Amino acid sequence: MSPFAFQNPSLLALLLTLIPVGWLMLRARKRREIVRRQMGGSTNQPSSLRDGLRLFALLLLLLAVARPGIFPRRHSVTQSGRDVVFALDVSQSMLAKDAFPSRLEAAKNGIRDALDSFRSERVALVVYAGSANILCPLTHDYEFVRYMLDQATPRAVDFGGTTLLSATEKSVDNVFDSERKGMQDLVVLTDGEEHGDQNKRVAELLQENETGLLIIGIGDSTVGSRIPIESDDGESDDGEPDVLKHDGHVVMTKLNETGLQQLARMSTDATYVSAGTSAFDLAGTYAQYAINKPIAGTAGGETYVVYREVGLLLIGIAIAMLLAAEIAGHLSGKHFSTREPTSNPSPSLLLIALLSTIGWNTVNAEDTSLTSQFETAARLQNSGKTSEALEAFDAIESQWLASSLTPTQLATIRFNQGLCHVSLAQEQAEAEPRQALSRAQIAQNCFLEACRMNPRFVRAAMRLDPTASLIENYIQLIEEEDEREQQLQEQMQNLLKLLKELEEKQTELRNEIPGRPNQNTRSRRGQSGVEPPPSAPDSASSDAKRFRQTQRSLHDEGSSIRQIMRSIDQSISLQNEAPLSDSEVNDSSQPQVSVLEEPLRLMDQVVDAQEQAIGKLQQWNSWPAGRDQQLVAIKKIQEILEMLSSNDSGESDEGEWDEDAEYDEMMEASDSEEAMMSSMQGQGDFASGSSMQPLPVPNYSVEDILMEEQGSLQFRQQQRAKSNQANVEKDW
Known part of the structure; x- marks a missing residue:
């Protein structure tokens, strides 16, 4: 050199x-x-x-x-050292105060001391309770690890409990490098509760990946301690601190040394250290644990001068x-008597000035262009053109990614991208909560990356809590929307059930009412040239009263179903109603769109037919006309069921149509039946009814679809986590 x-x-x-x-x-x-x-x-x-x-x-x-x-x-590009993943138990039992100031804070202080002693190790942070989350991947940036360590709370995981297996699987699958086996350690800081049933699987995973295990047990193993509940005031009504209770009894948590020692014995390269309730030196403990272990990389393998x-x-x-x-x-x-002119510069000065100008322009040209682009994006952002500002910031990042941008500049760009996503999320929150949730989560990642790039970026750190609150609000909005959809589906199922019951009752009543005499019988009787007048049955009066009462009851049911249908239609219309412009709001001539417009029209006809059937059933000689009106109501109900249900309603078409007498009756339909059949022409299929309502033209871009799918995936993961949480009996 x-x-x-x-x-x-x-x-x-x-x-x-x-x-x-x-x-x-x-x-x-x-x-x-x-x-x-x-x-x-x-x-x-x-x-x-x-x-x-x-x-x-x-x-x-x-x-x-x-x-x-x-x-x-000469500086080395690669640094020699081991990979260390701190698995921090953040279950509620870690809030116990038998260790000062609490088990969780004592564990955090131990990790901070270890970070102060590290020089070339790569460090990661995984928090776990009933589930596990990666707060920081493997990195040499210890300041960022300290920052994320401050964010480690019981709220950093999806649900409670204590499952070390989840942290082990997360570390093995997503944190550790498979090419660095034998040079990786998992340092677990926990009170050891609820680990015993899964110790064998944890030991197998660590052995398969040649990973060392150092367990630090924190807490009192004899008397134990109560678990305080985090709240706004931290006290109950009687002035005492709130504590966790289960089945009416105060929960006492102890250090489970038996389970942790059993896990250490199952693993081939594991050490258990009981810290108890006193302070402990994690840096010295790990240094003694890894004193004879190999380190990854070689010093000076790749260098630069x-x-x-x-x-x-x-x-x-x-x-x-x-x-x-x-x-x-x-x-x-x-x-000299004659001085040389001094107004004109010498050629050397001109050349020097030229070279200087060229040099400075070469150095500052890129910075000037970057500053100009950033100022343009900032003006767009301040003027409320958030989408254009976000595109401008994205263009800056893609254009200058390979150039010599400082971490501070990258952090600033990422911070402004997060602000743009937050603004867009707030604009879309009411109409599209899932897309707003995806925007807010992207903004949260931008703020986290800005803090990682520049740990002293206070403004980015201050944005994390408000963004997390936005995410919680959007999740709540999505849950409320799903709940409304679920209620609507239940109402639709109930409506279909009521319609089917009404159809069955109306058909049963119609079958009880005598119909017209058979056509063949009337022909044979008419051979003599004179048809005798029909005679009234003996029970005509009582039957008419019973038929009318039953039909009136069915009419009341039909009216009730119609009212339910109108209520559902109003709920669907309000749920699907898009924001109107000022001109549309002031324009009262615009009709309100009804989703169930065609089924409601048919239901009105059902109720009208039932009402006419009540009048027809008063006299026995008008019973056939009443049966005709009942048939109209039955057919209309069947059409409504075909519209509202996606399956084939073949069951409702069975029964009476296979009888020869009913076939003969349909063949000699009266004038009222012909009027009824003519009124049914062109009706009955959902496609023709829906064609009257124009559908909006989709205007979704590929980016919108991907963001919607991402939001849906995250929502499904959260729902799955909540489902798993319900299976946890002891969530502390």
Whole structure:
């Protein structure tokens, strides 16, 4: 490694410009001598010191452009060390105060002490209770690990309990590197409750991945401690701190040393250390645990050399020489009768100024362009054009990703992207809560990345809690929307059930009412030329009263079903109603869209037919006309069922249509039946009814669909977590 080097050696070719500059200076000197002689001035030549100083200053500037460096230092790209994953138990039992100030805070303090002693280890942080989450992947940025450690609370996981297996699986699958087996350690800080049933699987996973295990047990193993409940005031009505209770009894949590020792015995490379309720030195404990273990990487395998810059020193010397040259020229000019003009700059100064301008423009051109783009995006953001501002910030990130952007600049861009996503989420919250939830989660990731890139970025850290609150609100909105949809589906199922029952009752009543005499019988009786008048049955009066009462009851049921249908239609219309513009709100002529418009119209006909059937059933000789109205109601109900249900309603078409008598009756339909059949023409299929209602043209982009799918996936994961939570009996 040379003690001196030019970092831009190709620019040394600029030294060739010294030849034409020297020739120009010599030519100017000779021309000045000729002018003096012609004007009768002194023939003594002024000192050549000024020209020499200028040439030497130009030489130094050209050398500075080539970036000379001295005192090189070699730096290693790779760092040697082990991979350490801290698995921190954040279940509610870790809030017990038998360890000062609590078990959880004592564990955090131990991790902070270990981070202070680490030099080249890669560190990750995983929190677990009933489920596990990765707060920080493997990194050398210990400041970011400390920052995420402060965020580790029982709310950092989906549901309570204590399952070390979830943290082990998360670490093995998503954190540890399969190519670095034997150089990875899992450090568990826990009170050990609820681990015994899964110790065998934990030991198998660690053994398969050649991972070491260091267990730190925290808490009192004999008396135990109560679990305080986190609340706004932290006290109950009687002034005492709230504590966790189960089945009416106060829960006492103890350090489960038996289960942790059993886990340590099952693992081939495991050590258990009982910290109890006193302070412990995790840094020293881990150093003793890993003292003879191999480390990953080799120091100096990939290196780079950094030279101390000399260019600034050369530029300073060159400026001093230029000033000395001007002073020397001023002093020497006093000895001649004819002074050379001073208004025109020398060729060397012009070249120096040109080179300086080119150099500075080259250095600052990119920064100027980046600043201009950022200012444009910021103006769009301040003017409320959030979508355009987000596109501008994304363009800056994609364009300058490979250039020498500082972590502070990247953090600033990511922070502004998060602000844009938050604004878009708030705009979409009411109409599209799932898309708003996806936006808010993206914003949260942007703020977290900004804090990781610049741990001192306070504004990004302050945005984390409000964004988390937004996410909780959007999740609540989505749950409420799903609950409304579920209620609507239950109402629709209940409506179908009521319609089917009404159809069955109406059909049963119609079958009880006597119909017209058979056509063949009437023909045979009519051969004599005179058809005898029909005679009333003996029970006609009582039957008519019973038929009317039953039909009136069915009519009341139909009216009730119609009212239920209108209520459901109103609920669907309000749920699907889009925000109207000012002109649409003021325009009262616009009709309200009804989703169940066609079924409601048919239900009105059902109720009307039932009402007419009540009047027809009053006299026995008008019973056939009443049966015709009942048939109208039955057919209309069947049409409604076909519209509202997706399956084939073949069951409702069975029964009476297979009888020969009913076939004959349909063949000699009366005038009322013909009117009824004509009124049914062109009705009955849902497609024709729905064609009257124009559907909106979809305007979803690919990005909208992907974001909607991402939001749905996250929502399903949260619902799955809640379902798993219901199976946890002891969630502390």
